[in-house]
Amino acid sequence: MINWIAANKANLIIGIILLGIVAAIVVNLVKKLRRGGSTCAYCADADCCAHKEGRAETSN
Amino acid sequence: MGNLRQVEVGSTVKVVKINGEGALKRRIMDMGITKGCEIFVRKSAPLGDPLEVQVRGYELSVRKADAELIEVE
Amino acid sequence: MITAALAGNPNSGKTTLFNALTGANQRVGNWPGVTVDKKEGWVKKDRSLRIIDLPGIYSLSPYTLEEVISRDFLLDEKPDVVINLVDASNIERNLYLTTQILDMGIPTVIALNMMDVVRKAGDRIDTKKLSQSLGCPVVEISALKGEGLEDLLREAAAAAGQKKAPFERRFSAPVEQALEKIGALIAGAVPEERRRWYSIKFFEQDAKAAEKTGLAPEALGAIDKIIKEGEKALDDASASIITGESYDYITGITSACIKKSRKGLSASDKIDRVVTNKWLALPIFAAVMIFVYYISVTTIGAIVTDFTNDTLFGSWIMEPLAGWFEEIGTAGWLASLIVDGIIGGVGAVLGFVPQMLVLFLMLSLLEDVGYMARVAFIMDRIFRRFGLSGKTFIPLLISSGCGVPGVMASRTIESERDRRLTVMTTCFVPCGAKTPIVAMIAGAVFGGVWWVAPSAYFVGLGAVIISGLILKKTRPFAGKAAPFVMELPSYHVPAMGNVLRSMGERGWSFIKRAGTIILMASIVVWFFSSFGFVPAEDGGGTSFAMVEEMDESMLAVAGTKVAVIFRPLGFGFWQATVASIMGLVAKEEVVGVFGVLFGVEGDALGLVEDGDFGALSPIAAPFTMLTAYSFLVFNLLCAPCFAAMGAIRREMNSGKWTAFAISYMCVLAYAAALMFYQFGILIAGAGFSLGSVVAIAVLALIIWLLVKPAWTEKKAAAPLAAEAAR
Numbered sequence: 001m002i003n004w005i006a007a008n009k010a011n012l013i014i015g016i017i018l019l020g021i022v023a024a025i026v027v028n029l030v031k032k033l034r035r036g037g038s039t040c041a042y043c044a045d046a047d048c049c050a051h052k053e054g055r056a057e058t059s060n
Numbered sequence: 061m062g063n064l065r066q067v068e069v070g071s072t073v074k075v076v077k078i079n080g081e082g083a084l085k086r087r088i089m090d091m092g093i094t095k096g097c098e099i100f101v102r103k104s105a106p107l108g109d110p111l112e113v114q115v116r117g118y119e120l121s122v123r124k125a126d127a128e129l130i131e132v133e
Numbered sequence: 134m135i136t137a138a139l140a141g142n143p144n145s146g147k148t149t150l151f152n153a154l155t156g157a158n159q160r161v162g163n164w165p166g167v168t169v170d171k172k173e174g175w176v177k178k179d180r181s182l183r184i185i186d187l188p189g190i191y192s193l194s195p196y197t198l199e200e201v202i203s204r205d206f207l208l209d210e211k212p213d214v215v216i217n218l219v220d221a222s223n224i225e226r227n228l229y230l231t232t233q234i235l236d237m238g239i240p241t242v243i244a245l246n247m248m249d250v251v252r253k254a255g256d257r258i259d260t261k262k263l264s265q266s267l268g269c270p271v272v273e274i275s276a277l278k279g280e281g282l283e284d285l286l287r288e289a290a291a292a293a294g295q296k297k298a299p300f301e302r303r304f305s306a307p308v309e310q311a312l313e314k315i316g317a318l319i320a321g322a323v324p325e326e327r328r329r330w331y332s333i334k335f336f337e338q339d340a341k342a343a344e345k346t347g348l349a350p351e352a353l354g355a356i357d358k359i360i361k362e363g364e365k366a367l368d369d370a371s372a373s374i375i376t377g378e379s380y381d382y383i384t385g386i387t388s389a390c391i392k393k394s395r396k397g398l399s400a401s402d403k404i405d406r407v408v409t410n411k412w413l414a415l416p417i418f419a420a421v422m423i424f425v426y427y428i429s430v431t432t433i434g435a436i437v438t439d440f441t442n443d444t445l446f447g448s449w450i451m452e453p454l455a456g457w458f459e460e461i462g463t464a465g466w467l468a469s470l471i472v473d474g475i476i477g478g479v480g481a482v483l484g485f486v487p488q489m490l491v492l493f494l495m496l497s498l499l500e501d502v503g504y505m506a507r508v509a510f511i512m513d514r515i516f517r518r519f520g521l522s523g524k525t526f527i528p529l530l531i532s533s534g535c536g537v538p539g540v541m542a543s544r545t546i547e548s549e550r551d552r553r554l555t556v557m558t559t560c561f562v563p564c565g566a567k568t569p570i571v572a573m574i575a576g577a578v579f580g581g582v583w584w585v586a587p588s589a590y591f592v593g594l595g596a597v598i599i600s601g602l603i604l605k606k607t608r609p610f611a612g613k614a615a616p617f618v619m620e621l622p623s624y625h626v627p628a629m630g631n632v633l634r635s636m637g638e639r640g641w642s643f644i645k646r647a648g649t650i651i652l653m654a655s656i657v658v659w660f661f662s663s664f665g666f667v668p669a670e671d672g673g674g675t676s677f678a679m680v681e682e683m684d685e686s687m688l689a690v691a692g693t694k695v696a697v698i699f700r701p702l703g704f705g706f707w708q709a710t711v712a713s714i715m716g717l718v719a720k721e722e723v724v725g726v727f728g729v730l731f732g733v734e735g736d737a738l739g740l741v742e743d744g745d746f747g748a749l750s751p752i753a754a755p756f757t758m759l760t761a762y763s764f765l766v767f768n769l770l771c772a773p774c775f776a777a778m779g780a781i782r783r784e785m786n787s788g789k790w791t792a793f794a795i796s797y798m799c800v801l802a803y804a805a806a807l808m809f810y811q812f813g814i815l816i817a818g819a820g821f822s823l824g825s826v827v828a829i830a831v832l833a834l835i836i837w838l839l840v841k842p843a844w845t846e847k848k849a850a851a852p853l854a855a856e857a858a859r
Binding site: 010011014025 | 458461462463464467470471648649650653656
């Protein structure tokens with residue numbers, strides 16, 4: 001067992017880091033989904049809402 | 061007498077009355093087209109519609125169908 | 134804590150002023166009950182002053198959503214002061230809103246913007262006299278240059294403290310008499326300082342205001358009589374009387390305070406003589422869009438992207454990382470996951486960020502300068518045929534950035550039919566996330582030819598127009614076109630600060646999205662494309678293991694089965710199928726998938742570097758120019774990403790309509806790509822086949838849908854004709 005850990009320590013470290021990143025992302029997405037409704041979770045714009053108001057000033 | 065649609069491009073006319081109802085009429089008036097004001101018909105859009113007019117110092121785009129509601133002289 | 138409301142016409146520089154005053158201390162929320170944004174912020178230097186940015190409005194009449202929101206805010210939330218931004222180069226129309234605000238009796242400060250434009254034109258405004266006539270402070274400012282802001286804030290704070298006397302304008306005698314009578318009748322039902330305002334509203338027959346007071350029917354009847362008398366006396370409808378006299382009042386003031394100098398063409402008019410010229414306008418529009426896409430995707434963009442893909446990700450990151458992994462003895466699959474999967478996918482997408490940024494920069498410059506209003510003016514006739522008006526043009530504009538806010542922007546369209554139509558077609562416009570797909574195809578397959586990128590834009594635009602024309606003739610959408618009265622604002626130098634700031638914001642969120650959603654999707658794609666059921670070494674049965682050839686992986690096997698649908702379109706191989714499907718997660722993921730599947734072949738260290746496009750040129754291998762373009766067309770037009778679908782669901786408020794919208798997009802995308810490919814090979818010399826026959830049938834169907842008479846066209850035309858004859 002300990003041999004296995006020693007032999008694979010590179011894998012383990014990298015794997016844990018990777019899992020950590022993925023977990024953080026998932027948690028973040030879920031938080032956003034719960035808070036603002038689904039659009040601002042995916043949206044490419046952090047200002048996805050703010051832009052509408054700015055544009056509405058142009059015409060009409 | 062006639063309506064704004066019939067006015068020749070390049071001429072200046074005076075508004076006599078605005079027909080129509082509710083939101084459209086209100087909109088036209090809110091934008092400054094009121095009884096007695098002057099309108100200069102600058103041009104019509106490349107595809108024929110809408111019209112570009114100058115009123116109270118600024119440029120306004122008005123569709124010909126809506127321009128029919130504005131009586132001028 | 135002083136609360137100030139910022140009110141003014143659209144195009145008066147309100148956003149610039151708001152940004153200048155609040156800087157980064159802004160917050161975007163929702164006006165309760167509607168999806169129009171409420172921007173509020175705190176003044177940079179003085180955090181006790183809160184500013185609410187009201188939507189740009191021309192008046193406070195209760196017809197459009199923005200007007201109702203603003204009016205309700207002023208009435209119910211009772212801000213301490215109103216900062217009314219007035220565009221001095223357009224002063225009469227701007228003052229109209231001012232009179233309505235002043236009528237409400239709220240302390241007001243006028244911020245007179247764009248005085249530099251006025252001075253350059255040679256006109257002069259006597260601000261002291263103006264202030265006297267209106268009874269409130271007038272502060273000259275330049276929102277763009279940030280001048281006069283301190284004075285403005287000082288005056289605002291001072292005004293906020295006062296309990297201001299109601300605005301002293303007088304209407305004509307018959308109106309004043311009527312107002313007095315009405316005022317007596319409503320005295321108990323409304324707050325004293327608002328009585329005059331309510332009297333005016335009642336006289337105008339403003340239903341919404343009347344509702345607020347809950348007056349008894351007898352009183353209402355008496356008021357009606359008073360109104361009728363007034364109308365008879367002045368021979369006009371009551372609301373028109375008020376509006377007309379308001380403008381007369383304004384003209385009275387401005388003629389005393391303003392000296393106009395020349396009566397020639399303004400600079401904007403001179404420019405418009407060319408830009409909206411009968412013959413030049415459309416070619417100029419085409420040329421501008423071609424130029425924009427050419428510069429952003431094919432030249433500047435491509436250079437930066439090449440660098441990012443080849444050098445940054447290729448040499449600087451992937452190679453050393455792969456080497457390091459080998460050194461520390463990382464398992465092959467883990468190294469592959471990280472290098473091929475994650476970095477391959479995310480890197481491919483990030484590589485296109487520069488192009489997206491440049492494109493976005495140019496589009497928002499065009500808009501800031503005022504050109505897009507001209508486009509709406511020129512194209513209105515076409516758009517009118519399917520109910521598009523000034524208001525429905527905005528979502529299309531916004532969608533060229535991202536479809537989600539574009540769809541949400543249609544919330545302010547009052548007509549439900551027009552709103553549905555807009556929601557359905559707005560996603561055809563190529564959004565920022567689709568740009569990487571365009572750039573990838575343009576670069577890898579077409580070697581950076583100039584016309585590919587602009588053509589993508591016109592394909593999207595064409596889809597919008599054709600869809601509109603077809604759908605407007607069908608029953609659910611038919612009807613009179615919405616009225617269209619739109620201001621053509623003067624051209625002005627763009628506010629670079631604003632533009633660059635929002636470009637930066639968008640770029641940052643794009644990168645964030647790459648690091649999260651794209652990263653996850655890339656892992657999934659990597660997994661399913663690296664593992665499969667391969668025959669065990671001893672020849673009996675299959676086992677689950679890493680595959681040598683991607684074509685044996687689970688993804689390939691499943692993908693090939695589905696890929697059959699795409700054979701008539703020319704790209705019936707599994708990688709393209711998988712990419713298109715992953716496009717549902719996020720459009721740029723199409724590129725991500727290709728990055729994972731083609732980025733590195735087998736050995737992590739062996740990056741393929743031949744071809745102009747460096748690390749991504751393997752993508753070109755399974756495509757021909759024809760099939761690649763067909764692929765592009767399909768992905769440009771088909772169902773949008775999940776986020777956009779969610780937005781559509783919310784706007785349509787009906788599962789049925791949402792399903793219809795999305796199916797429509799997919800069907801159109803399929804038909805378009807089908808026709809393109811089939812006619813393409815036909816022209817290239819291949820003989821007739823079942824595919825060609827189907828393509829011809831589809832084309833015939835579309836032509837028929839375009840030329841058939843509209844459903845109620847005859848009925849709708851009659852009332853218009855009757856009105857015109859009057």
